[in-house]
Amino acid sequence: MKKKGFSLLEVIIVAGLITVLTGAIVFVYLSCFRAWNAGLDHSTLRIQLAQTLENMTRDISKATALELENANSLVVTVSSSKQYRFYLYSADDPGPAPLYTGSSYCLMKSMENETYGQGETLVEGVRPTVFSLTGDMVTVDLTATANGSTVHMRTMVKPRN
Numbered sequence: 001m002k003k004k005g006f007s008l009l010e011v012i013i014v015a016g017l018i019t020v021l022t023g024a025i026v027f028v029y030l031s032c033f034r035a036w037n038a039g040l041d042h043s044t045l046r047i048q049l050a051q052t053l054e055n056m057t058r059d060i061s062k063a064t065a066l067e068l069e070n071a072n073s074l075v076v077t078v079s080s081s082k083q084y085r086f087y088l089y090s091a092d093d094p095g096p097a098p099l100y101t102g103s104s105y106c107l108m109k110s111m112e113n114e115t116y117g118q119g120e121t122l123v124e125g126v127r128p129t130v131f132s133l134t135g136d137m138v139t140v141d142l143t144a145t146a147n148g149s150t151v152h153m154r155t156m157v158k159p160r161n
């Protein structure tokens with residue numbers, strides 16, 4: 001009499017092979033997903049920094065006067081009634097003259113009547129030492145980190161006025 005069907009050993013071997021193949025497919029999928037997310041995080045941070053630099057460049061180029069309070073704070077005077085301050089902020093640092101001992105800050109833009117910590121947050125995760133002033137040329141040097149991704153951008157701006 002002939003047996004029909006599979007032996008227990010054959011079924012166990014096939015189940016083991018299916019398990020190994022499924023595990024490999026899941027591993028490849030998760031690796032691709034992580035790589036995709038890392039690339040997305042990097043691109044998002046790069047776009048955010050580029051937009052921030054573009055907006056800052058526009059404001060600085062309209063300036064009639066520039067004042068570098070320190071390497072992390074720049075006052076831009078556009079007219080007698082309009083003044084901006086770009087500065088790094090962290091809730092851990094006491095204002096209005098923080099020591100900038102931390103490693104990550106928010107780049108803020110405030111109007112002349114706003115105090116330390118107030119204003120618009122332009123980008124988060126910025127490392128200290130952002131601004132330098134040589135003559136009437138401002139160098140804006142931004143390095144930001146988010147979700148393990150670090151992006152560095154730099155521009156030099158000369159006010160037109």
